[in-house]
Each structure stands twice: as structure tokens, then as C-alpha cells.
Amino acid sequence: xxxxxxxxxxxxxxxxxxxxxxxxxxxxxxxxxxxxxxxxxxxxxxxxxxxxxxxxxxxxxxxxxxxxxxxxxxxxxxxxxxxxxxxxxxxxxxxxxxxxxxxxxxxxxxxxxxxxxxxxxxxxxxxxxxxxxxxxxxxxxxxxxxxxxxxxxxxxxxxxxxxxxxxxx
Numbered sequence: 001x002x003x004x005x006x007x008x009x010x011x012x013x014x015x016x017x018x019x020x021x022x023x024x025x026x027x028x029x030x031x032x033x034x035x036x037x038x039x040x041x042x043x044x045x046x047x048x049x050x051x052x053x054x055x056x057x058x059x060x061x062x063x064x065x066x067x068x069x070x071x072x073x074x075x076x077x078x079x080x081x082x083x084x085x086x087x088x089x090x091x092x093x094x095x096x097x098x099x100x101x102x103x104x105x106x107x108x109x110x111x112x113x114x115x116x117x118x119x120x121x122x123x124x125x126x127x128x129x130x131x132x133x134x135x136x137x138x139x140x141x142x143x144x145x146x147x148x149x150x151x152x153x154x155x156x157x158x159x160x161x162x163x164x165x166x167x168x169x
Contacts, residue, residue, distance in 0.1 A: 014134040045091050058083050061134060090150060097149040100156055112144045113137075 041049035062083040066074050096102075120126040130140060 035111045045088065048091065048095065048096055050062050050087065050091055055084065056088060057134065064119045090146065093150040093153050094146060097131055100153060102149050102156070104152070108148055109141055109144050112148065114142060116140070116144075 040052060042052045042055045043050050058082050062079060063074065063076060066079055117123070117126050119130060127137075130136060135143070
């Protein structure tokens, strides 16, 4: 029963993911998000524009991180597709957070920031790592806030799902 309810409630989200996937393929065929949309944005998700610069920056950071960790043998197109799908998922989750009125406190953000900073030996090393990722402390706080919202949305969805022993069988 709970699984059926989950399926029913997830249908719109799945439909959006399918549309986003199709848009990814079409965008690849046209070769340029700007040419596809006719503007300075890559696509619209539920009426919200997703900026080309955000996607291109994510592509560059993802490719750089991957090649640093795993070497030069990376299929760039596959990696871009994964990154693009992650951006779409995050945008959808942030929209769901807005709909569910999910809030993140400044204290929660500061705790995460302190935890991240604590992983570095000193402030200068932390600042240079941020700079290497193309981030500032302010943009990192925004990323932390978005990640916390996404986590809370996932937890809210999981809390509503109850799977019985019968459904597990």
C-alpha cells in the first residue's frame, strides 16, 4: 500500500526527470544550451530558469575533480551527462524544498562550514582550496544551505514512506 502511494506521489517527479533527460539529449544534439533556449539560460524546470554559467561551471569543476582523482582517462560527454542530471535533480529538490517550506538555519550552515574548515590545517589552506574550486566562503555557504535543504527534503519523503513486511516480500 505504501509502495503504491509512493509510486503515485513520485509520478510527477519521474516525469520531470524523463523530460530533463530528453532535454539533455536534445541539448547535446544542438551543441549549445544557449542556441536551444534562445537566451542566457540552459533550460527551465517548472518555470525556473537554470543559468548556462552554472552548468558550464559545474561541468568544468566536475571534469577537473574527476581528472585529478582518476587521471586523464575520462569520457567527458558521459561525465557531463551525469553532472547535468545532478544539477537537474538538485534544482528539483530545491523547488520541492520551497514547496514543503523546508528551512535551514544559519546555525546549521555555520556548523557545516566549521566542520569543513576543520578538515584543513589552517585558514590559508582552506581559502586556497576554496579558490581552487572557484568558490568563496559566501558561495560555499550557499552550497551548504542547498545541500542541507536537499537532505531535509529526502528525509521528509522517506518519513512518509512506510513499507510493510508484505510489500518487502
